Amino acid sequence: MHPAPSLILFTTLSGLGFGLLAFLCLGLPDARGLTAVLWFGAGFALAGGGLLASTAHLGNPQRAWRAFTQWQTSWLSREAWLSVMALAAAGGVALGRVFFDLPMTGLGPVATGLALATVASTAMIYAQLKTVPRWNHWTTPALFLSMALAGGALLAGQMTVAPVLLLLAGAVQLLAWRTGDGRFAARGHGLASATRLEGGRVRSFAPPHTGSNYLLREMVHQVGRRHARKLRSLALIFGFLAPALLCLTAHPLALVLAVLSHAGGAMAGRWLFFAEAEHVVGLYYGYHEAGAR
Amino acid sequence: MTALPDRVEKKLGLVIDLDTCVGCHACVVACKGWNDQGYGAPLSDQDPYGAAPSGTFLNRVHSYEITPPDAPAQIVHFPKSCLHCDDAPCVTVCPTGASYKRREDGIVLVNESACIGCGLCAWACPYGAREMDADAGVMKKCTLCVDRIYNETLPEEDRQPACVRTCPAGARHFGDLSDPGSEVSQLVAARGGLDLMPEMGTKPVNAYLPPRPKADAAPEFDVLAPFLEPVAEDAGGFLGWLDRTLSKMPG
Known part of the structure; x- marks a missing residue:
């Protein structure tokens, strides 16, 4: 398959970003106030930047909103929903931690789950394709998830x-x-x-x-x-x-x-x-x- | 919707006779011609007269060589276009609902005004039936000439796909493959029609009729050999003398 730079950037950066958000939303590290701005800012920049890079390989990006319609059948559509939901939930956690000094222990694990589900759905776009036997295997989601967790832990300073x-x-x-x-x-x-x-x-x-x-x-x-x-x-x-x-x-x-x-x-x-x-x-x-x- | 219909009323499709196809590419040209002027974005070309021409086609003709262990090699021309699969993987992967399969006749189509050009359907297709148009940025595929087959402004004999109508060898057949009595279904039954890549589980509607065995093939011979035989064995005169003299020379 053609290694499109937009797809390589998208999958690595958003994987790192969602991995980082997964740790931050669990309070690892327990960042509050201005420190939380920096941590969450990095997470949103990586995850959001990756998502933006992914639209660069579309033939008609102005219609990208339509990708939200077919979540019942399409992994790409599910990824669109999960990414927005994960960013919204992580945004809620970030608001609580930055402005109200709240640990957000209720929403945090939900946001972490959504962030990892987003990475898994990205992997399923590739893993579902019978036409590419190398990808059509459980190791594809395992690879994407383990990479996001490893990169996220590293970025979150979980030594x-x-x-x-x-x-x-x-x-x-x-x-x-x-x-x-x-x-x-x-x-x-x-x-x-x-x-x-x-x-x-x-x-x-x-x-x-x-x-x-x-x-x-x-x-x-x-x-x-x-x-x-x-x-x-x-x-x-x-x-x-x-x-x-x-x-x-x-x-x-x-x-x-x-x-x-x-x-x-x-x-x-x-x-x-x-x-x-x-x-x-x-x-x-x-x-x-x-x-x- | 990118969910496949639970059932289809008809299975319109093509039956392609690999025994008859002569590889003239007339179907390729007819397809490109028809689909440049009606349904959806025209099939564009990039650098058509330059050093590296490239373009969008919905039908392409490969050529394969079969070498039996004990007989001369044989060339098989192999036209390939969308097979309008029952279990079309290109439809279910579509995130926007642009790709769909019609309940009334089973044709797989793309709603170009909803296509974002992500290319995932082309990745999901094992047959290379879908090509992204580099100019319009939307996915193009065989429509089974949906704008011909139901078109009552055309004479009745023209209400079939352009590739079928144009084929000079009669190697392409169009019809309803869900009806066991249809001409195409009978051809498939009589000639042992085959699905491409059955291991993919796509259940293609289009079928391929394999080349007939060449059991009674004539032995290999050279058509030009008789013309290369010496025409004058008993040459006289100067040429005869020259021939005899040169033959006597040592070496």
Whole structure:
């Protein structure tokens, strides 16, 4: 799949933002007044900024309000509702903590639940697609949720749980890669099932068009696979291992470095999430078949 | 609504004969031509006369090669457009309700004025049947020429999809696949019509008739060989002398 910058920014930033809000709304840290302005401001900027970035990949963003209508069937619509509800609930918690010195223990857990549900619904947009076997698995929501929790704990300065959550997210990421690599072939997708042609070896002889098209640009992304293994190592080191180690030093500067390292590693991982995902439509063009291009 | 109808009254669709298709791409051209002038945003092209032309098409013809273990390779031309699936995954993922399946005839359509161009329906389709128009920013797909098949201002023989009407080989057939007595259903029954990617569970309405086995195929021969045989075996005169002399030369 095409690794659109808007989608990589959206999923990583809003994941971090909702993860941070999830901790803040539970009173971790117990910020009040001006300190709460800074903490919640960062959470809203990341979550809201990510949501805004997501509208950049729409063909007609002026109609984005219509995405609220189909919550009964569409995960994208559910994500729209959950994100607005999570931001509203977290806004309520922020108001109480900033202006009234209230811990907001009633609304707080609700806001935390909504923030994590938003991240899960984002993941389900990808996990629901049978056409992309790599994503169509429980590891996708597990990855998005564990990343949001790890990034949120790090941003919220929870130095005791952050290393544990970071290593857990790293393990989920490793599991997602290990189980995802063979899923396309394991599900039996191939040119034989795509065309139902039989009687011999079938191969794509000529594509329908001499140039490129939307399908190839959007769903048959090939660039960078050569470097996938190196990028995976970098994503693991910078996204999870380095920040987990930096947390243990408990130095304020180390925390800043840990956040930057985690954000960079998470973006590399999210780039791979898209770039490595094989869509079955590629089969019709002669890609993804065992032993093919 | 992006919920699928609980039942459809008809299943209008195409039956494509892979044995008959000659790969002329006339259906591609007819489809592009018709859908440039009526229903919805026209199918745009980008850089049409430049170095890297690209455009929106609702129907495309692939070509595949089958190599049997003991016979010459065979080319199969493979037209592909929306299969108007019973369990259309492109419909249920739509966040705006723009993508829908009609109860009355099962056609899957896009309400372009509600489409935000998020592209998720194209991701959900296993067949590559949906293409985002780069100019209009909305999703385009085969409408089964819904503006032809019910159009009473057209002569009756033209009330079928443009691709079917234009096919010079008669490889494309249009009809109601829910009616077992219809011509298309009988073709599917007689020729063993197949669903594409059945493992996806999309239950496509369109069916493909596989190429007939080439059991009685003639042995491979070279049509040009007889013309390349020497025409004058007993040449006389100067050329005859030259031939004999050169033949005698060593080496």
